[in-house]
Amino acid sequence: MNAQDYWALSPVIAMAGLAIVLLSADALLAERMFGGRRFGSKRALSWVAFIGLLAPALLALNLWFGWVGEQTSDPVVYGTFTADRFALFFQFLIIGATAAVILGSVPYLNQFRDSLGEFFTLILTAAAGMMLLVGASELITIYVALETTALPAIALAALRRDGFSIEAGAKFLILSALSTALLLFGLVFLYGYTGATRIDEIVARMATLPFEAGVPFGSLAVMLAVLLIVAGFGFKMAIAPWHMWVPDVYQGAPTPVAAFLSVASKASAFAVLMRILYAMADFDPVANDWQILFALIATASMTVGNLLALTQSNMKRLLAYSTIAQAGYIMVGFAAVGAASSSGTATAGPQSIMYYLAGYTFTNLAVFLGFTAIIHRTGDDTIAGLSGLVKRSPVLAILMSIGLLSLLGMPPTVGFMTKAVIFSTAVDQGLIWLAVVAVVNTVIAAYYYLRIVGLILFGDTDNTDRTRPSTGEMTAVAIGVAGSLVLGVVPWLVLQLIDDAITIV
Amino acid sequence: MTLEIVLVVAGALFSIGLFGVLARRNIIAVIMSLELMFNGVLVAAIGFSRFTAPAALMDTSGGITEAAVRSALTGHMFAVFVISIAAAETALALALVFAFYRAQQSVEITDASAMKN
Numbered sequence: 001m002n003a004q005d006y007w008a009l010s011p012v013i014a015m016a017g018l019a020i021v022l023l024s025a026d027a028l029l030a031e032r033m034f035g036g037r038r039f040g041s042k043r044a045l046s047w048v049a050f051i052g053l054l055a056p057a058l059l060a061l062n063l064w065f066g067w068v069g070e071q072t073s074d075p076v077v078y079g080t081f082t083a084d085r086f087a088l089f090f091q092f093l094i095i096g097a098t099a100a101v102i103l104g105s106v107p108y109l110n111q112f113r114d115s116l117g118e119f120f121t122l123i124l125t126a127a128a129g130m131m132l133l134v135g136a137s138e139l140i141t142i143y144v145a146l147e148t149t150a151l152p153a154i155a156l157a158a159l160r161r162d163g164f165s166i167e168a169g170a171k172f173l174i175l176s177a178l179s180t181a182l183l184l185f186g187l188v189f190l191y192g193y194t195g196a197t198r199i200d201e202i203v204a205r206m207a208t209l210p211f212e213a214g215v216p217f218g219s220l221a222v223m224l225a226v227l228l229i230v231a232g233f234g235f236k237m238a239i240a241p242w243h244m245w246v247p248d249v250y251q252g253a254p255t256p257v258a259a260f261l262s263v264a265s266k267a268s269a270f271a272v273l274m275r276i277l278y279a280m281a282d283f284d285p286v287a288n289d290w291q292i293l294f295a296l297i298a299t300a301s302m303t304v305g306n307l308l309a310l311t312q313s314n315m316k317r318l319l320a321y322s323t324i325a326q327a328g329y330i331m332v333g334f335a336a337v338g339a340a341s342s343s344g345t346a347t348a349g350p351q352s353i354m355y356y357l358a359g360y361t362f363t364n365l366a367v368f369l370g371f372t373a374i375i376h377r378t379g380d381d382t383i384a385g386l387s388g389l390v391k392r393s394p395v396l397a398i399l400m401s402i403g404l405l406s407l408l409g410m411p412p413t414v415g416f417m418t419k420a421v422i423f424s425t426a427v428d429q430g431l432i433w434l435a436v437v438a439v440v441n442t443v444i445a446a447y448y449y450l451r452i453v454g455l456i457l458f459g460d461t462d463n464t465d466r467t468r469p470s471t472g473e474m475t476a477v478a479i480g481v482a483g484s485l486v487l488g489v490v491p492w493l494v495l496q497l498i499d500d501a502i503t504i505v
Numbered sequence: 506m507t508l509e510i511v512l513v514v515a516g517a518l519f520s521i522g523l524f525g526v527l528a529r530r531n532i533i534a535v536i537m538s539l540e541l542m543f544n545g546v547l548v549a550a551i552g553f554s555r556f557t558a559p560a561a562l563m564d565t566s567g568g569i570t571e572a573a574v575r576s577a578l579t580g581h582m583f584a585v586f587v588i589s590i591a592a593a594e595t596a597l598a599l600a601l602v603f604a605f606y607r608a609q610q611s612v613e614i615t616d617a618s619a620m621k622n
Contacts, residue, residue, distance in 0.1 A: 162608070170532065188550045188583065
């Protein structure tokens with residue numbers, strides 16, 4: 001390894017180092033240490049974690065702007081990792097989501113007095129794994145990074161240690177391991193077919209291998225590999241038909257953990273799938289069948305997510321089905337492979353996906369963290385429990401309503417702009433039927449999102465206690481809502497960034 | 506011994522494991538079935554390494570190149586990483602089974618049905 005390698009990995013190393021710092025700090029702050037004297041409050045851990053996130057953020061900014069150090073956007077560390085702007089864009093999303101979750105869950109975390117250190121260590125380790133995953137450009141690295149993400153996430157889901165939480169952890173573990181096994185089989189087939197594990201070498205060798213006419217994806221080995229890889233990542237991205245674990249895990253896991261999983265975990269899985277598949281998009285047989293495959297997955301995911309969300313009475317389960325539907329909308333962007341952007345290159349697909357993920361991160365965090373603040377105080381996670389929230393906590397109620405309207409896709413929020421961009425990309429690619437299905441789904445989704453907004457703003461409540469969220473919680477929710485309004489009104493701010501960040505096509 | 510035989514064995518192991526994950530009710534048995542799936546992957550990785558990578562070795566006219574050696578060893582590296590991470594996964598799984606047993610007095614997966622709409 002040389003200096004270039006260390007610079008490329010520096011944000012990931014900083015994130016992993018921060019996890020170790022938190023683990024050590026937790027041990028130092030243990031109660032009854034130093035002869036019964038407390039060495040400080042465990043509450044300080046939240047601030048150490050939050051402020052410590054500046055380190056990976058600054059190092060990632062440094063790589064983006066090239067202030068100091070030797071930098072390259074070519075694969076480094078023997079071709080296993082690429083710190084290009086595509087990876088950095090997703091690293092910013094992951095760091096931001098981690099920071100928001102930590103900021104917005106400080107009061108909630110008080111119930112974990114004994115395992116506060118574990119919470120931060122696990123969430124930061126998972127974030128480090130995700131940051132590695134979005135830049136991984138070699139199959140074994142992808143696998144290792146994925147497991148670095150999944151194993152802490154499973155422990156986090158079970159952290160509350162009551163019946164629901166343990167059950168969520170057990171289900172998450174079994175389905176995560178199953179999806180990893182499927183993914184691994186796919187990766188091994190890709191290796192077996194091409195004899196290489198670096199994505200750039202795989203693509204170079206695929207170009208020399210013959211494609212058979214009439215076989216999907218040009219060859220049975222590639223077909224098997226792509227199907228297994230999509231199935232494996234399908235679990236992580238929570239898309240139908242691999243969505244069964246999502247409602248149970250989101251309901252049983254601590255709410256901030258569900259918030260973290262629903263944005264960071266999903267974004268990193270989308271990023272790595274884009275990196276693998278867009279590398280192979282130049283081969284016509286792959287691109288053609290890919291369009292059909294992802295159009296079908298998108299249809300299934302949107303429809304299943306929205307229809308099942310209609311019947312939910314538990315807010316956490318409803319949000320889980322809502323994220324499944326949102327993942328379906330993102331899949332519409334995947335189906336539009338090869339769609340040309342205004343600059344004439346085939347970047348419209350990934351551009352719309354990245355824009356959607358950026359908007360979705362802000363919006364979903366706002367809704368999830370707002371709900372975390374409420375559930376922590378009322379202990380009621382049903383939708384009916386939100387009734388008349390505006391009388392108890394007006395500001396939070398209005399912010400959450402804006403967040404829900406953005407998830408629905410109401411102008412002028414980012415939810416409208418991202419949906420407009422992603423659906424028009426599909427239409428450009430001739431997938432008009434898919435855009436129609438997506439729009440119909442948005443209408444179905446309006447029913448359950450508007451029902452909640454109506455309950456929050458106009459519902460009756462017997463409970464007249466005012467719910468006072470802490471400053472941290474309000475800040476996190478407000479940043480999320482502000483982000484979804486700003487990105488919706490002035491989309492070119494982030495579209496310009498994304499244009500710079502599409503280095504994979 | 507040909508690549509086909511190795512892949513048939515790998516596929517069989519993988520499929521038996523997949524069946525076990527879907528059909529068994531005891532969580533320990535499900536975890537064992539998951540291990541079986543990972544072992545199927547291992548057999549495939551080693552098989553590909555043995556049968557496809559040496560072809561790259563033979564292509565080189567002037568002896569063994571570094572790239573060829575790397576290609577031949579990649580499957581083994583794959584296997585080593587899969588084994589070590591599967592071990593970590595099993596450790597976490599057993600801890601969760603203990604916690605699950607304490608909460609439910611059972612290790613049957615059908616008892617994991619507390620959460621309904």
